[in-house]
Amino acid sequence: MIKTALITGATSGIGAATALEFANKGIRLILCGRRQERLDSIQKKLQKKTDVYTLNFDVSDKNAVINALSSLPKDFKHIDILINNAGNAHGLDHIQEGNLEDWDAMMDINVKGLLYVSKAIIPQMTERSSGHIINIGSSAGKEVYPKGNVYCGSKHAVLAITEGMRIDLNPFGIKVGAVNPGLVETEFSKVRFKGDAIADTVYKGYKALQAEDIAEIIYFAISRPPHVNIADVLVLPTAQANSTIVKKSF
Numbered sequence: 001m002i003k004t005a006l007i008t009g010a011t012s013g014i015g016a017a018t019a020l021e022f023a024n025k026g027i028r029l030i031l032c033g034r035r036q037e038r039l040d041s042i043q044k045k046l047q048k049k050t051d052v053y054t055l056n057f058d059v060s061d062k063n064a065v066i067n068a069l070s071s072l073p074k075d076f077k078h079i080d081i082l083i084n085n086a087g088n089a090h091g092l093d094h095i096q097e098g099n100l101e102d103w104d105a106m107m108d109i110n111v112k113g114l115l116y117v118s119k120a121i122i123p124q125m126t127e128r129s130s131g132h133i134i135n136i137g138s139s140a141g142k143e144v145y146p147k148g149n150v151y152c153g154s155k156h157a158v159l160a161i162t163e164g165m166r167i168d169l170n171p172f173g174i175k176v177g178a179v180n181p182g183l184v185e186t187e188f189s190k191v192r193f194k195g196d197a198i199a200d201t202v203y204k205g206y207k208a209l210q211a212e213d214i215a216e217i218i219y220f221a222i223s224r225p226p227h228v229n230i231a232d233v234l235v236l237p238t239a240q241a242n243s244t245i246v247k248k249s250f
């Protein structure tokens with residue numbers, strides 16, 4: 001049976017790569033993000049391979065989430081797979097120097113946004129007693145690093161929420177898992193450092209993970225047989241031992 005997946009944060013990085021991976025496998029797509037031009041160009045490219053519908057909304061805006069998801073046309077209302085991927089780090093500061101707007105953004109988008117989108121989709125999954133939710137956590141959800149404070153907190157929350165979802169949705173046979181990457185070369189650092197040139201140095205001197213590496217793992221997780229749930233995956237570049245140790249060539 002052809003499945004339909006909703007991917008948040010599909011306009012770049014891991015979300016965009018996952019959209020392409022799923023399209024190549026014939027999965028129907030609902031792609032979400034805030035940058036309309038990106039949504040349009042990705043839709044144009046992928047609709048040669050599968051059916052694609054796009055939704056433009058901010059995951060941290062509760063009403064926008066509800067309105068967007070309730071606006072889905074009939075043939076896209078049935079969602080089999082939810083990939084909660086939208087999110088970013090905002091800033092990298094010692095806690096005593098942290099910026100309140102950055103903290104709000106990370107908690108509102110990475111944590112509350114994930115919850116809002118999930119809340120809008122889970123009822124149809126419980127009603128059908130089927131579905132698969134993958135939350136994109138991070139190595140930062142397993143280990144705190146200097147200046148990572150609130151971003152790490154948001155990703156620890158994603159992991160706790162993932163476990164909570166798996167427990168509560170267990171009676172319904174709904175699969176829930178987390179994919180937790182280390183350093184992935186995407187627009188992540190451009191966002192974290194707000195366009196500062198330091199962003200260009202983050203992935204230099206070693207081979208970082210590529211968005212496609214994570215997309216392949218996500219597809220692996222969603223393509224297991226019905227009795228297999230990939231509950232939690234930590235994936236690092238070979239050069240990365242943990243959040244603070246990265247073997248660089250300089």
Ligand code: NDP
Pocket residue numbers: 008009010011012013014015032033034035038057058059060085086087088089109113136137138139180181182183184185186187188189191211
């Ligand atoms: P990108 O910056 O490339 O992509 C982030 C995506 O999230 C974009 O599509 C963006 O779309 C979307 N997004 C951000 N804020 C919002 C919002 N308020 N509402 C809706 N969509 C939003 O980064 P990545 O691909 O790297 O990040 C994807 C996920 O992976 C994030 O959850 C991140 O924390 C996680 N991650 C990343 C790692 C890395 O090293 N890159 C490592 C571990 C985890 P738009 O701007 O169009 O709204």
Ligand code: 8X3
Pocket residue numbers: 137138139140148181182183184243
């Ligand atoms: C992204 C990886 O190390 O920048 O979640 O926090 S890290």
